[in-house]
Amino acid sequence: MPARGKLITFEGLDGSGKSTQLDKLARSLRAHGLSVTVTREPGGTTTGERIREVLLHSATAGLSPLTEMALMFASRAQHIHEVILPALAEGRIVLCDRYTDSTEAYQGGGRKLGTKPVLQLHEILCGNLQPDLTILLDNEVAFSVERARRRNRKHKGGRSERDENRFEQENRAFFGRVRHAYLAIAAREPNRVHVVNARGTPAETHAVIMELVRKKLKI
Ligand SMILES: Nc1ncnc2c1ncn2[C@@H]1O[C@H](COP(=O)(O)OP(=O)(O)O)[C@@H](O)[C@H]1O
Numbered sequence: 001m002p003a004r005g006k007l008i009t010f011e012g013l014d015g016s017g018k019s020t021q022l023d024k025l026a027r028s029l030r031a032h033g034l035s036v037t038v039t040r041e042p043g044g045t046t047t048g049e050r051i052r053e054v055l056l057h058s059a060t061a062g063l064s065p066l067t068e069m070a071l072m073f074a075s076r077a078q079h080i081h082e083v084i085l086p087a088l089a090e091g092r093i094v095l096c097d098r099y100t101d102s103t104e105a106y107q108g109g110g111r112k113l114g115t116k117p118v119l120q121l122h123e124i125l126c127g128n129l130q131p132d133l134t135i136l137l138d139n140e141v142a143f144s145v146e147r148a149r150r151r152n153r154k155h156k157g158g159r160s161e162r163d164e165n166r167f168e169q170e171n172r173a174f175f176g177r178v179r180h181a182y183l184a185i186a187a188r189e190p191n192r193v194h195v196v197n198a199r200g201t202p203a204e205t206h207a208v209i210m211e212l213v214r215k216k217l218k219i
């Protein structure tokens with residue numbers, strides 16, 4: 001049986017550059033001949049993508065913070081079962097756009113549910129599956145929000161006709177709490193979570209991430 005693969009997760013505010021960097025990393029690792037699975041949360045499975053639509057669509061109104069957290073974990077439990085664990089068992093490198101740290105940051109911090117219920121649910125529903133490496137793309141709130149808005153305007157009617165803007169309607173204070181919660185996770189788990197300054201060009205940020213991954217995967 002091949003060795004267990006590696007789980008690498010990308011975290012950060014919307015607009016911090018996660019999808020851009022995940023894509024670049026996938027290309028680089030594949031160029032090295034490695035087997036890479038690219039996936040995302042919420043989503044990553046048929047069931048999960050349906051849950052994603054409920055969670056992110058701006059027409060979804062009146063979702064309680066607890067319901068929001070429960071749906072995030074429902075998507076994740078299915079994702080682990082259907083995609084992540086099978087890929088790891090095959091020895092693949094799994095690159096996941098958002099994971100449990102997002103729930104701790106957004107529902108725990110942003111929605112003020114706190115860290116404890118998130119970690120407890122992670123243990124119960126996710127078998128406490130931890131990433132081998134987490135890249136936290138950090139930037140000023142205003143900077144990320146602006147990038148995300150520009151991207152959404154650009155894609156209107158284009159590639160992504162989907163409305164995924166429910167969280168975008170939150171205020172500065174909400175995103176400030178999300179960022180703060182992210183940095184607290186990084187301080188608590190410095191061996192797993194690496195904070196990467198997301199202000200540079202995509203190429204500069206990619207070089208930093210590649211170095212971290214090279215060390216972690218010993219390639
Ligand atoms: N380093 C960067 N500098 C400038 N713009 C960037 C950078 N990284 C990403 N972008 C652009 O900012 C927007 C948000 O990036 P994206 O990768 O979609 O972020 P996320 O997935 O974290 O929401 C996109 O339009 C992307 O092309």
Ligand SMILES: [Mg+2]
Pocket residue numbers: 018019020097
């Ligand atoms: Mg993205």
